[in-house]
Each structure stands twice: as C-alpha cells, then as structure tokens.
Amino acid sequence: MAKNENIKNGIFPMGPKNDAYAKFFTGQSYLQGLVNDPNVSVGVGNVTFEPGCRNNWHIHHDGFQILLVTGGEGWYQEAGQPARHLTAGDVVVTHDGVKHWHGATKDSWFSHIAITAGTPEWLEPVSDEEYAAVEGDK
Template identity: 75%
Template structure:
C-alpha cells in the first residue's frame, strides 16, 4: 500500500514537473517546482516531491547550506556516519557546509519538502540499496 499518494497531485506548493535535469543524481522519480530562483539572490528555494522509494545521491553543499522544510508524506535524511532520521511534516533539517548527506522518500510513501539551498552542491555516489533497504 502506498501512503500519501495525494501528494502527487495536491500539496501546499505546486508539485512541478519531472525533475529530468537531475535524474542522474536520483534513484527513482522526483519532481521539482522552483519557488525562488532569482539571479540576484544567492539562495534557491524549491519544492521537491519524491515518489515512494525515490532518493537523491549522497551530496555535499560547498560554501553554503541546505534547509529542508518537510511539508508532506514520510521520508529519510541521513548524514554520513550517523543513523538515518525519519521525517514527517513539520520537521526541519539544517545541513551545514561540507556535510555529506542524502534525503528521500520512504519505500511506501510519497514525500515532499521545500529545499532552501545556498552554495554549490557536489553530487556523489548513489545511496546503495543495502543502506536504503535496511531502513
């Protein structure tokens, strides 16, 4: 059974289009709706929606940070060397400069968060099925 399936059509912010520009750094299907993407503002704000089982690769933000505001469904956030955190609406995650991490949906639920990002991401390897399936 898939939980929170309504997120694919209705949520606080628009779901957006398939996240094709970043499909090579995600396992599964995600959707992106940029909420703020102004060239004279040094922060991007986007609503990211993950289908069940979708997650992004490990990555690091350089010369910046990332703040995740969870708005729907259930997901995971994990920093390298630490246990994964189960995320639900209302959770806030702050990732500081230089921290290797990943985030995405649980296996059985859609998931959405607003990502507030400054700096440059360095995309790394995919989260292994072994790590993900153990959650």
C-alpha cells in the first residue's frame, strides 16, 4: 500500500479524476473546484495526486499560483533550481512567468490546494529521468 493513502478522505473532497487536464499530467490526478463564483477571478481547487503523478512543466502568465499542501509527500521544482520536498503545512508561492512543476513522490499520495490567477501555459512533461533525479534527492 502507498503511503498517505488516507488523504483520499481529507478535509476537502478529493473530487473526480482530473480528465479535463489529463494531457498535462503523467499519472492520475483528481480535481475538486472549491470556489465556484463567477465574480471571483482566482481559481481555487483541491488537487490530489496518486503516487508518482506529476504535472508538466508550466508557467502562469499575468498571475501567480499559491500551493497550500494539505497531505502526503510531494515535489515542487522551478526550472534551474533544486526540487523542494513538500509535506502537509508547506506553502509554495510561484510568481508570474516562473517555469515549474509539482507532484507526488513515487511512493506517496499528495494533495494541495491550488490558488491560481492568470493563464497557464502548459509545456513539456517532466521526463522520467528528471523525476528519477529528484526522487534520488529525497
């Protein structure tokens, strides 16, 4: 059994399979929108990653992204920087125009609340070699 599987029953609903964005992820993720107010221009969602799941490299234009880690173990990496190991209670701020990715460790579920403004530009997947190198740093 994978570590931290209990996050599937966290304080926020896990949500359905993240099919709308599946092409931008390696592995299975789940997405539950938390603020559905047309007058709010910031997206707020609970994103849950199965072990080994990660999103592609991406950039937020004309905005930002804040990640509030709620459970499990994951990674966050900005291009050209060392990866950061994440656990519950960690907060990540990604500024406008910064290329980055985030996702679960290979052996743990991972969840975070993503607060996102602006427009994402989805880029190339995080290669298996890049991911393995980060996992080796744990």
